[in-house]
Amino acid sequence: MTRRSLKPQLNQIRTWVRQGRTDAWIAHQLETTVQQVEAFKREHDLTVDGAPEAAADFQAEVDLRAEDDALIAAELDAEEARRAEEEAARAEEEDLAAAERAARGEAEPDADDDAAGERPARRRGRRGGRGRGRAGAALEGSFDHGEEGYGLWLDPAIADNPVYAEHWAGHRPVVVTVQEDQIIIRRAGEAEADADAEPQD
Numbered sequence: 001m002t003r004r005s006l007k008p009q010l011n012q013i014r015t016w017v018r019q020g021r022t023d024a025w026i027a028h029q030l031e032t033t034v035q036q037v038e039a040f041k042r043e044h045d046l047t048v049d050g051a052p053e054a055a056a057d058f059q060a061e062v063d064l065r066a067e068d069d070a071l072i073a074a075e076l077d078a079e080e081a082r083r084a085e086e087e088a089a090r091a092e093e094e095d096l097a098a099a100e101r102a103a104r105g106e107a108e109p110d111a112d113d114d115a116a117g118e119r120p121a122r123r124r125g126r127r128g129g130r131g132r133g134r135a136g137a138a139l140e141g142s143f144d145h146g147e148e149g150y151g152l153w154l155d156p157a158i159a160d161n162p163v164y165a166e167h168w169a170g171h172r173p174v175v176v177t178v179q180e181d182q183i184i185i186r187r188a189g190e191a192e193a194d195a196d197a198e199p200q201d
Contacts, residue, residue: 003036004032004036006030006032006036006037006040009030010044013026013030013037013040013041013044013046014044014046016029017041017046017047023037023038023041096162100162100163103163104163104167139154139155139157139158139161140154140155141153141154141155143183152185167187168187172187172188173187173188174186174187174188175187175188
């Protein structure tokens, strides 16, 4: 190893000596030899004689290990928060997919259909934060009837709904069923297929 000047590091070495760092540790930090560090300390009178002043300086210094532990703890907390957000997003996607299947009238997929071990088991619920978005949340609309006929006006936010965008956007013929407590709207092709599928007595 070539001999390099430690003079630019005088203040740093002085601080490390006051903290009680070993010559080997200082040599490692400065990428030099222990003998060079020992010689430099002798030349600049950087030895700790056990003076009370040196001990007081050592107590005043920040414990570097505590700082490192705090940084690691902050990183772990951030990672856990990110993992919880991903888990919550995955749960919302699953809820949305289930709501879409329910809206289409499909049954839940069988457990046999999923590959074994494809999805990790959910460990626990959310701990807090903002509430989950409600899957299939109802949108506002108004039913209008006047001189020109009848109309159903839906909230413009319906255009952002993926189920609406995929299955209902555009001009489509529909079949309307009026019941005492609800009005059901179905695409014209589906209502005829459902009527054909029902067993006749």
